[in-house]
Amino acid sequence: MQLKKKRWHCLSGQPITELDKQVMYWENKGKLVPTRDLIKTPEQIEGIRKAGIVNTGVLDEVAAHIHPGMNTLEIDKICYDYCTSHGATPACLNYEGFPKSVCTSINEVVCHGIPKETDILQEGDIVNVDFTTILDGYYADASRMFIIGKTTPEKEQLVRVAKECLEIGAEAAKPFCFVGDIGHAIQKHADKYHYGIVRDLCGHGVGMKFHEEPDIVHYGHRGTGMLLVPGMVFTIEPMVNMGTWKVFIDAEDEYGWEVITGDEKPSAQWEHTFVMTEHGVEILTY
DSSP: OOOOOSOOOTTTSSSSOHHHHHHHHHHHHHHHHEEEEGGHHHHHHHHHHHHHHHHHHHHHHHHHHHHTTBBHHHHHHHHHHHHTTOOESSSSGGGGOSSSEEEETTTEEOOOOOOOOBBBTTOOEEEEEEEEEEEETTTEEEEEEESSSOOHHHHHHHHHHHHHHHHHHHOOOOOOOBHHHHHHHHHHHTTTOOOOESOOEEEEOOSSSSSEEEEESSSOTTTTTOOOTOOOEEEEEEEEEOOOOOOEEEEEEEOOOOOOOTTTTEEEEBEEEEEEEESEEEEEOO
């Protein structure tokens, strides 16, 4: 019989720490634990934090200029120009064929919307702007919702609840809890409004690469998924649909990226990059 390979390894020649003991306790109980490389060093966390500062500046620049009548290609230029002028690189640009620097997802587009000259923001639209920065080899990832002019009460509520889902998920993220604890809290809140939480896409580890372990699902049960350990860096980014949680890829998207709600009702999403500390999560993107 082949023995299951251990994911957690103590550092050679070093005494077993309290962290080692806690992780090994859960691994011995059959829980999924991180590999040690997912635990970022203080120097790495500082690098990710600096990338987060640039990333926040990008979204602040969008907030200062977004308005009815502009097209999403203009948003792409704002993001690219700010990012590169601060010595950083847009992670999305040419990532697995994605053709632009930022994702701009309007109304029923859940995520990965591609900026276009023909996508013109109209009064009442809601749009998610999702940007990831690479600075000195470190990654930070965040998105915000923008309401264009005045919209309907239904869309306003969706945007508000989506932000609340992010905040509630962050509150549920505690050291030595599990990814499922985050998802359970988010789903419970969305269910109050009969909203659908997208299941085909999720948050993720980030920092040294664009996407790392673990997958941060936004639905599910407490005590499931990977153990969350101080030093881990990840995104929480619930995609909240006004109707069904189901989605599809836009057949008219030549690149195969844009994700649409299954019933074509609006969707909203907020995202931050977090580091797990001994007391809970700290936001690295503001």
